[in-house]
Amino acid sequence: QVKVVESGGGAVEVGGSLTLSCRISGYTFSSYCVAWFRQVPGKEREAVASIDSAGVGYVNRTTYTESAKGRFTISGDSAKGIIYLELTSLRLEDTAMYYCATDRLTIGKDRHLGRGAIPPASDFAFWGQGTQVTVSS
DSSP states (O other), X not given: OOEEEEEOOEEEETTOOEEEEEEEESOOOSSEEEEEEEEOTTSOOEEEEEEEESSTTOOOEEEEOTTTTTTXXXXXXXXXXXXXXXXXXXXXXXXXXXXXXXEOOOHHHHXXXXXXXXXXXXXXXXXXXXXXXXXXX
């Protein structure tokens, strides 16, 4: 059974930084795609960043949305089952619940990623409960 647990959220001021962690256990597929999404009440869940690999020996590929480029960094240690999302230069509009999701790297996901886009939330089967990030002025 795949289990996804996020941590690291908190309250910071504008311009501050946080590092979110996503711990994944029970995942047995060789390929993977892990994505961070965020959501505020009343709005749809939106992608932030993703990291994927076709399997052992393949290089990780990272993808970011425009709002995340240059400010957020996704990285991971697949052997340990930990994916990080470093948030810097935080803005008020970054306030949201941040979710980590994972699933196999399928042809469908690869089509999105090949165009520089993060696959939609519906493409991911395994989700965590989220960690809250609140940015204040």
